[in-house]
Amino acid sequence: MPSAATSVERHGRTAVVRVRGDVVISTSRHLYNTLRGLNKRRDVHKVVVDFGEVGRLDSSGVAVVELARRSLQHAGKDLELDQLDEHHRAALELAPDGRSKQAPFDPGPTWLEAIGERVIDIGATLRELGHLVGQTVSQGCAVLARRRHLPKNSIGHQILLMGADAVFIVALLSFLLGMTIAFQGAVQLAKFGAGVFVADMVGWSMVREFAPLMTAVVLTGRTGASIAAELGAMRVGREIDALTAMGVSPVRFLVVPRIASLTFIQPALTLMAMFVGIVAGMLVCSLVLGMAPTTFWLRVVQRVTFADFAQGLGKSLVFAWIIGFTGSHLGLRANTDASSVGRATTRAVVVSIFLIIIVDAVFATIITLAGPPA
Known part of the structure; x- marks a missing residue:
């Protein structure tokens, strides 16, 4: 293997280094020492390396040239590579040039562009959700x-997975909610001798509002999250x-059973929550106001x-579809990574809780404007 021999010629403040032989890992140190010595000389402002007689050039030789370039640049000197053939030039171009390249400043989208992009994303999401429905x-x-x-x-x-396990938590929360409503109302209305109206307040609030809303929130945390996680895991596992490759519709196989189950479960749990909440209100009125249970129920x-x-159960159906379609849509759209x-x-x-609250507010506004309860 021919060793890398170097000779130095001076032309004023320029030093020409002529390299002969192979510049490889076993011989490149000699070239490095030569260039390092020229870098220390104050009377040298430019170094030219002549590659005309260089044979092979490996990664160690490329590293030597790049280190010398950086050292000379740091000292305010120039390095020029002369008579490079195509192979040497291609090898040297693969090495970083050591000069910091600052990325062009990107101010990012303006607030109007950000709003437009967000609107476009929302429109695309609604279109995909509508297609799923x-x-x-x-x-x-x-x-x-x-x-x-x-x-x-x-x-x-x-139905067994979504409904049976949710009965206890829905019943417990409904009981506590009915007790809270009745107790808060009884304390205030008793001051005016209007304790009998606590029954009206508990009945209307549980049937019209709190039972459907509370049941929907519970099922969102249990069932909506479960649907999204199950379908997302199926997406990750291919x-x-x-199913698509076998000619089986994923919507029919995965989404339809879940939506149908929620359509039965949500109204049933809501009806149970209404009854449990009213029973809790009856107990509070009996203990705090001394109202007879028969009077309360009448x-x-x-x-x-x-x-x-009908209003409460109708809202519960809409809430069930919001939970089911939102969880299914986001689960099916998940990427193929675990995160x-x-x-x-x-x-x-x-998203489900956000949409449920919006829909509930719309229901309450429309029904209130249509006419107050009798």
Whole structure:
């Protein structure tokens, strides 16, 4: 193997280093020492390295040239590479030149552009959600017409998972909520001798508002998050892609059973929450106001009408669809990495609660403007 021999020629303040042989790991140190010595000389302002007689050049030789370039630049001197062939030039171009490259300043989008991008994203999300709703309705109608079939016991299994485990927590929260409403109202109304109206307040508030809303929030945290996590995990595991490849509709196989189960579960749990909350209010009125339970129930039956129950159960249906479609949409849109499943689960809960509160406010406004309770 020919060693790298160097010779130095001086032309005023310029030093020409002629290199002969291979500049590889076993011979490149000699070139490095030569260039380092020239860097220390104050009468040298420019160094020219002649590669005309260089054979092979490996990564160690490239590193030597790059180190010399940086050292000379730091000392205010120039390094020029002369007579490079194509192979040497290609190898040297792969090395960083050592000069800091500052990225161009990007001020980012303006506030108007940010708003526009956000509106476009929301529009795309609503379009995708609408497509999912349409597919679910279409596949559900096909199942009802017996042109398509669901997995065996899929709806019953989902009802058991979503509903049975939620009965206790919904009943407990409804009982505490009914007690709180009745106690707060009893303390104030008793001062005016109007304690009998506590029954009206508990009945209306539980049937019209608190039972549907509280049940929806509980199911959002339990069922909505579960749907998003399950579908997101299936997306990561390529199970949804496998269903599509087999010609099975993921919407019919995964979404329709969950939406159908929520359609049954939410009104049933809401009805139970209404009853438990009213019972809790009756106990408080009996203990605090001394009101007979029969008096309380007669007052509730007289004041709470079928329209009030229809309003509460109607809202519970809408809330169920919000929870189901939001969780399904975000779960199916999850990327194929594990962190996206967590993001989809979190977004499913936050978005569902946000939409539920908005829809509840719209319901309350429309019904109030349509006419106060009798």
